[in-house]
Amino acid sequence: MDITIPRCGDKVLHRPSEETWLVAWAEGNDIAPAGWPNCMARLSDCDVTYRCSDAEHAKAVDDWRSVQDDSRGRRVLRLYGGVHV
Numbered sequence: 001m002d003i004t005i006p007r008c009g010d011k012v013l014h015r016p017s018e019e020t021w022l023v024a025w026a027e028g029n030d031i032a033p034a035g036w037p038n039c040m041a042r043l044s045d046c047d048v049t050y051r052c053s054d055a056e057h058a059k060a061v062d063d064w065r066s067v068q069d070d071s072r073g074r075r076v077l078r079l080y081g082g083v084h085v
Contacts, residue, residue: 005027005043006023006026006043006046006048008023008024008034008060008064009023009056009057009059009061010022010023010050010051011052012046012049014033014041014045015046016041016045021046022034022035022060024075024076025075028043029042029043030042031046032072032075038070061077061081064076064077065077
């Protein structure tokens with residue numbers, strides 16, 4: 001894993017909104033928070049504030065398996081789908 005790219009379950013500070021986000025996924029310069037509303041932002045506007053453990057990451061990915069009709073869940077499973085709790 002590239003240590004500059006957060007993964008599902010990590011937390012970031014989104015500087016423009018001054019909000020702390022739980023990461024659903026991050027890839028390239030794109031990032032999506034796990035909360036509402038479903039949105040994307042530039043990863044370059046974020047700073048990692050918390051690196052989750054491997055167990056927390058696996059749980060966060062697994063939680064997305066039951067989410068339907070949400071593009072973030074499909075992306076999470078494509079990026080991290082080999083992880084199981």
